[in-house]
Amino acid sequence: MFRNTIKSFTSNIIRPSLITRQLPLRTVQRCSGPVFVRSYAGFPSLTRDLAKERIIELLEGYDKVSTKNGITEDSSFINDLGLDSLDVVEVVMELEHEFNIQIPDNEADGLKTVGQTIDYILSQPDAC
Amino acid sequence: MSQILPFTEANSKRVASLFRRALRTAYDHSMKFEAYRNTTIAVRQQFEANKHISDPTELEIAIKKTEEKLAEWKHPDPYIPPSRPGGTKFERNIPVKGKVIEEDW
Numbered sequence: 001m002f003r004n005t006i007k008s009f010t011s012n013i014i015r016p017s018l019i020t021r022q023l024p025l026r027t028v029q030r031c032s033g034p035v036f037v038r039s040y041a042g043f044p045s046l047t048r049d050l051a052k053e054r055i056i057e058l059l060e061g062y063d064k065v066s067t068k069n070g071i072t073e074d075s076s077f078i079n080d081l082g083l084d085s086l087d088v089v090e091v092v093m094e095l096e097h098e099f100n101i102q103i104p105d106n107e108a109d110g111l112k113t114v115g116q117t118i119d120y121i122l123s124q125p126d127a128c
Numbered sequence: 129m130s131q132i133l134p135f136t137e138a139n140s141k142r143v144a145s146l147f148r149r150a151l152r153t154a155y156d157h158s159m160k161f162e163a164y165r166n167t168t169i170a171v172r173q174q175f176e177a178n179k180h181i182s183d184p185t186e187l188e189i190a191i192k193k194t195e196e197k198l199a200e201w202k203h204p205d206p207y208i209p210p211s212r213p214g215g216t217k218f219e220r221n222i223p224v225k226g227k228v229i230e231e232d233w
Contacts, residue, residue, distance in 0.1 A: 085140050086175060088166065089147050093155075102209050103147050126211030 007120075051118050057112070059093055062087075069118055073115035092117075099127040136189045146194050154204035171196055 044050065056071045059081065065071070066082040075081055077088045092108050095117065101124050103111075111117045121127050133139075139179050150171045158164040210217035 085144050086147050086172065089144050089151070090172075093148065093151050096209075100209050100211070102212055105148065109141055109144065109147065126209070 026029075041127065046122065047117060048122060051121050052096060052114075052128075055095065055114060055117060056123075058098055059091065062091060062094075071114060073118065074113060076113045078112070095121070099124070101127050133184050134182055135190045143175070146198070147171070148189065149198055150175075150194070152206070153198060153201050157201070179193065203208065223231060 004119070059065050059071055059074065060067060064083060064087055069075070069080060077083045077091065078085070083091065088111075089108070092103060092111060094100055099121050101121070103120070107120065111120060135172050151168060154171055160208040181187050181190055205220040212218060214225055
């Protein structure tokens, strides 16, 4: 009985979107060869914006980082973000894992701000 | 000199280097990232325990102990990023320089 009620109820409803909307006429294209719709092998190359976005996302996930002034390219790990030296080591290690690179000791000590880190990562040819 | 000797820039760099090596060793030994994170926390606690050291000789002893521990845990086959020397993708598909000679003999 309930089913019948529902049936009679729904049959009265006219769904305007189905009726009034006209499907655009499609012209059939003749394909001479195979057409590739989407390539899953393509990986976007690392741009400065992309690198910055990923670094900031990583820093925001780190609970010791104080984000009250926001994270910009000029913000220094120790002075602005409130990390200590061992935290910086941890963050740089995470960045290595994120970008599939390895940063040697003497260069990792030179990374003091977010902008310097972005520059360093972009200078690595194999960073992805 | 205003700074106390063990807390100089050079010494903090030494300790940071030790910490980095400890984290690398932990990463080499752990198969999963969660395991690595837990080891990281343990390593960090061991470093934090020596935070108060202000005596230079005591600091040297602590650093030596850490070096010994790192030597003990040194991984025989450490992780190398794929595109770095020794990695699995190192020098793969190098672009050919110059013109390729056609086979016309």
